[in-house]
Amino acid sequence: MMTNKNKWKMIRSIAVPLIGGTIAGVLATRSAKAKYQHLERPKFAPPSWVFPVAWTSLYTTMGIAKYQFDQKSQKGSLQTYGDITYSTQLGLNYLWSFLFFRWNLRGTALVDAMLLWTSVNLNTYYFYRKSKLAGTLMLPYAAWVSYAVALNYATW
Template sequence: MSVLSVNGRVDKGRLVKELLIPVVGGMVTGMLATRNAKEKYRKLKQPDFAPPSWVFPVVWTGLYATMGLANYRVSMKKKPTAAAESLYDIQLGLNFLWSFLFFKWNLRGTALAEIGLLLGMITLTTYQYYQKDKIAGRLMLPYIAWVSYALRLNYSMWKLNK
């Protein structure tokens, strides 16, 4: 069984669209919101568990692809739900907003509150996806894990750089 096949078929056009929206959206957000982010990140006081800056684009590209694949799988179901679609759109918007809050506008406390909300929305999205398609729900689990880690990192950087 292929992860790309839903109900015995693959819709290549829809698959490409659902993959490109978060991946390209993340790239554009990165270019707009995180200009000079490597230097800003390096200058911040960081906790011992902070990764090097090159880790972020690598991890996020993979996460954007898996969330796009999860969304594709749910959208291919016979009865996609408006709740799942809305939650996905909201969490994706919050995801993109966080980079502006943390890097562009230096609002680390606001970014911390926002990432908490983001984690809640991802969790709700994952639950909805799992109800519709077990594979789609499982595809969202690395995203939950990474954003949980990012929340802890955001909190630590906020505390260390007040």
């Protein structure tokens, strides 16, 4: 049974990526839908409505993964590396929207996306080493970022 303390930890773990992603999205992509419609997109590009649905799901899942990772009581380098890669991938994730939509820096956004891909995969590895559930919960995010890199490249 989950204690009240653990419920709040889980809520916080989910809220951090959801709120951060929402703030970054609102600030960076105010006219993203219109810009996206005018971009020369590859045939495999999804309709614009897919992005908020996908990101809401992914941010929620990554928050649950972070909670699961933090629940395993193990201090040391694995915890540190997991925390660093988690924070890094969140920062790169938030930055991408500004680079791609707000500042129209498609090439720089692609570099960011490749760094994001690397940090997400490292983060998934560290999470999995400590908690198989946490690592597994990160797999849809890793897959989506792989797709996003291809989409960013094709758009650039």
